[in-house]
Amino acid sequence: MTKKKILAPDHNCQICPRLAAFRAKNQAKYPDKFNAPVPSFGSEDAEILIVGLAPGLKGANFTGRPFTGDFAGDLLYSTLLKYKLAKGEFKAHADDGLELINCRITNAVRCLPPENKPTGYEINNCQPFLKSQFDHMPNLKIVLALGLIGHNAVLKTSGEKLSGYKFAHCATHKLQSGLTLIDSYHCSKYNTSTKRLTEPMFHDVFEKILKLI
Numbered sequence: 001m002t003k004k005k006i007l008a009p010d011h012n013c014q015i016c017p018r019l020a021a022f023r024a025k026n027q028a029k030y031p032d033k034f035n036a037p038v039p040s041f042g043s044e045d046a047e048i049l050i051v052g053l054a055p056g057l058k059g060a061n062f063t064g065r066p067f068t069g070d071f072a073g074d075l076l077y078s079t080l081l082k083y084k085l086a087k088g089e090f091k092a093h094a095d096d097g098l099e100l101i102n103c104r105i106t107n108a109v110r111c112l113p114p115e116n117k118p119t120g121y122e123i124n125n126c127q128p129f130l131k132s133q134f135d136h137m138p139n140l141k142i143v144l145a146l147g148l149i150g151h152n153a154v155l156k157t158s159g160e161k162l163s164g165y166k167f168a169h170c171a172t173h174k175l176q177s178g179l180t181l182i183d184s185y186h187c188s189k190y191n192t193s194t195k196r197l198t199e200p201m202f203h204d205v206f207e208k209i210l211k212l213i
């Protein structure tokens with residue numbers, strides 16, 4: 001049986017004028033780098049989908065793989081390796097051979113936003129790409145939202161009211177679609193350096209997930 005194709009933005013997606021203009025600027029400035037909507041990483045047969053915010057300039061936007069080259073990726077990938085949700089070695093570049101096991105990583109917004117801040121309009125424009133993953137990942141059970149923007153994007157994409165599901169670190173929300181949404185503070189440099197998110201707190205989230213699958 002042929003699998004349904006998950007919808008992804010074009011390499012030169014023009015849906016969001018501000019993001020397309022920023023991309024053109026970065027393509028001129030860093031011609032050897034990826035500078036395009038960052039595709040999801042990991043199998044569409046996975047049971048777990050991790051939803052980040054958006055690519056970082058010198059991380060995913062440069063390397064073309066979510067959280068790769070970003071400070072946030074160091075904690076995310078070391079945690080995935082610890083819990084056997086990844087195998088190989090994470091070397092912060094897209095061809096390091098790292099493989100994800102039973103999980104896939106995507107972003108609520110696929111293009112690099114100026115100052116890491118996508119607008120509501122841009123987040124909404126990117127929703128069909130998230131929704132397509134919900135619709136075409138046949139084994140999907142758990143969606144892990146990294147941060148409030150990811151949490152809200154998952155809820156909106158699922159047709160849920162934001163008021164019904166309050167974001168809290170390590171909270172579990174049963175959605176009407178049957179998916180379980182789990183929240184975590186984003187593993188950003190800011191959150192880890194201010195200790196809003198510590199390594200044990202992040203590990204708690206994954207222990208919870210592993211109990212659910």
Ligand code: URA
Pocket residue numbers: 052053054055056059060065066067068070072073107146
């Ligand atoms: N890199 C990503 O790909 N996503 C984030 O949310 C942060 C860094």
